[in-house]
């Protein structure tokens with residue numbers, strides 16, 4: 001048996017004669033055959049023990065029929081095999097949900113662990129540069145566990161000591177291609193541990209129709225679509241400000257309209273007011289009757305409406321000072337949501353400098369002081385550069401729809417978001433596949449979440465106007 005010498009050994013040789021070929025002979029250590037055999041047996045036994053410990057059910061499913069076959073003969077063994085096939089099949093037919101949860105995804109996870117991840121682990125780690133070669137040995141990050149959900153493989157990994165999350169985040173493309181997935185997302189679970197998410201299918205590939213309007217009036221997070229894991233996407237608007245960035249046709253309208261739609265019962269109950277600024281005249285004007293007097297399209301009118309919102313905010317701040325620190329929506333002090341479609345028309349592309357400054361000042365005041373007194377801003381824009389919207393960092397919650405360039409992702413979602421898997425620049429430009437698909441990074445979590453907003457069609461907006469139009473709403477006068 002050869003003992004591999006440390007690879008750095010040759011570097012210690014020094015030759016004083018130029019152009020002399022250095023011949024390096026590795027030392028050969030002869031190991032007794034018995035020792036080799038013992039090491040081999042030990043490794044096999046340890047491997048079996050590890051297999052039984054890690055996968056007791058899978059091991060039992062294979063071992064039990066074998067043992068019965070050996071002890072009682074083949075008819076009994078075959079009977080147990082038939083039972084092992086028939087019981088899950090009937091269970092799966094009767095209650096597919098529980099079968100998948102308790103058996104199906106576990107079996108798939110076992111299969112994917114053995115066939116995909118463990119098989120390719122070493123080459124992928126070495127080629128992607130995540131493994132290290134130390135003292136002649138390959139040190140690999142540890143593959144701890146694979147779990148399957150309906151749409152993705154979740155792979156838990158223990159990093160090598162001294163590795164950082166960015167080492168992995170920088171290599172998501174290598175990992176995705178290496179394990180045959182379309183993408184990879186990196187999440188930190190605890191010190192030294194990561195969760196890699198490899199989607200197997202895209203549950204957001206099919207457009208969703210508008211979320212039904214709830215009977216209950218709520219200012220709480222509004223359900224506006226679905227997250228990648230199948231749970232509802234609830235957008236918090238009260239107590240925060242939200243910035244929506246996306247190229248033309250990316251579906252900014254669906255986020256704005258889904259939010260307005262979800263708030264309508266609360267608007268009707270007088271707990272919420274939606275103030276609409278529509279400088280492009282193409283989006284919010286369609287449901288203009290929902291906003292009554294609180295609608296502006298001309299830049300001068302937009303400036304006035306924003307300044308009116310600032311007045312509401314300041315008046316409340318004066319009343320709340322020293323009395324309370326948070327806003328609770330009531331009929332007297334409703335939550336005011338200022339919706340701005342294409343905010344760049346008012347800030348960057350506005351030729352009148354006086355108006356531009358008034359609007360920027362009002363927006364900056366609202367976004368810095370508004371959330372504690374119940375005034376929120378939901379702004380949409382196409383170009384997220386700082387010179388287009390200098391106050392973009394004042395929005396705690398950000399949504400990146402399809403973007404034109406990869407650099408724009410971090411501009412919207414913050415540093416490192418793209419490396420962590422927010423591939424907003426790769427969202428399909430085909431409306432049926434990609435419109436409304438977005439990555440969200442909430443104030444409370446650095447990890448981007450992939451979501452899709454429901455599509456609120458023109459007919460839906462007409463219905464909303466018919467039921468919740470201005471004549472049915474309690475709209476107080478602008479101060």
Ligand SMILES: Nc1ncnc2c1ncn2[C@@H]1O[C@H](COP(=O)(O)OP(=O)(O)OP(=O)(O)O)[C@@H](O)[C@H]1O
Pocket residue numbers: 207208246247248249250251252253254382431432435436437452453454455456
């Ligand atoms: N959530 C969605 N699901 C499916 N399709 C959508 C969705 N949102 C929008 N679309 C489709 O994409 C098209 C463009 O959407 P929308 O006008 O909302 O984009 P936008 O980002 O507001 O574009 P612009 O900035 O040019 O106004 C719509 O006409 C619709 O067909």
